Amino acid sequence: MSQAVSGGALEGLRIIEMEGIGPGPFAGMMLADHGAEVIRIARKDTKPDPADVLARSRRRVELDLKTDEGRQLARELIATADGVIEGYRPGVMERLGLGPDVLLNDNPRLVYGRMTGWGQEGPLAKAAGHDINYIAITGALNAFGRAGEKPTPPINMVGDFGGGGMMMAFGMLAGILSAQRTGKGQVIDCAMVDGASLLMGMIWGFRGQGLWKDERGVNYLDTGAPYYDTYETSDGQHVAIGSIEKPFYNKLLEVTGLKGNALFEDQDGVDGIAKRRVILTDIFRSKTRAEWCGLLEGTDACFAPVLSFSEAPQHPHNVQREAFIELNGVVQPAPAPRFSATPAPAPRAPDDV
Secondary structure (H helix, E strand, C coil): CCCCCCCCCCCCEEEEEEECCCHHHHHHHHHHHHEEEEEEECCCCHHHHHHHHHCCCEEEEECCCCCCHHHHHHHHCCCCCCCEEEEECCCHHCCCCCCCHHHHHCCCCCCEEEEEEECCCCCCCCCCCCCHHHCCCCCHHHHCCCCCCCCCCCCHHHHHHHHHHHHHHHEEEEEEEEHHHHCCCCCEEHHHHHHHHHHHHHHHHHCCCCCCCCCCCCCCCCCCCCCEEEEEEECEEEEEEEECCCHHHHHHHHHHHHHHHHHHHCCCCCCCCHHHHHHHHHHCCCCHHHHHHHCCCCCCCCCCCCCCCCCCCCCCHHHCCCCCCCCCCEEEEECCCCCCCCCCCCCCCHCCC
């Protein structure tokens, strides 16, 4: 990744992150990637894992928050910051004497980010949970999976990271912009259930228009359409097809030799959909993944090979864009998005900070 000519777009901001796992650290990583000074308050006598990607580019301060001295030092540090991020269950920070009322009194411009699964209030607010639970009650999990099969969790990208950490990073910056304009800080209640619901906004819109069914695996973005799916190749690999728009669909038919086939003329016709899927399955199994890349990659058929973690950093597109970096032997994604005038500084591994 090219070296930055500045400290990044967020240079000058100071964020205190209460050490945790998952979405809170992801939000802290995003802010640190782009130049914010992010300081983690960690437990005493702990060491950062050099392979922990979400811990990169931070300084750590070890404090025992069970002691008066540790809590006082935390208050003094947070009083110098633009924002604080915590991911404990509701009430934990208050019991430590570090709740919003205390810290906003110390620092009226503070943006206090609270990262939880269920939110700060509601019947489930104090219950344990994980990504799979949070996305389950939003309707999102029900949409992931094939027809006739049970819901399949999309690892923990939707609740923890899309609806949680990324939403928190956005909320923190929005709150800081408001504080800079008004002089008043505030509390950000960032719940993964809210964020996961918001990520499904377009699908809710489709549903309102009568274009999306609650039934899983029958809609055009959930593998219900043969032209938006993955297919196995002759060498046991897979390719992904997303030929939604008519010109892109026509390109797919052209390259696969299906142009002019009457069965494929009605792209979204229910009649014959099973036959179209079988035919495409057989066609893609007739060549290797590399052969299909030679025919379709870079065309408007909306094609890509399905790559493993080992393969993705080696793909020519990712190589040219320097989409992956290596820190202390750990391959990981580079900061994103990219800024023209204030590029992100080179990330630092946890044990290099």
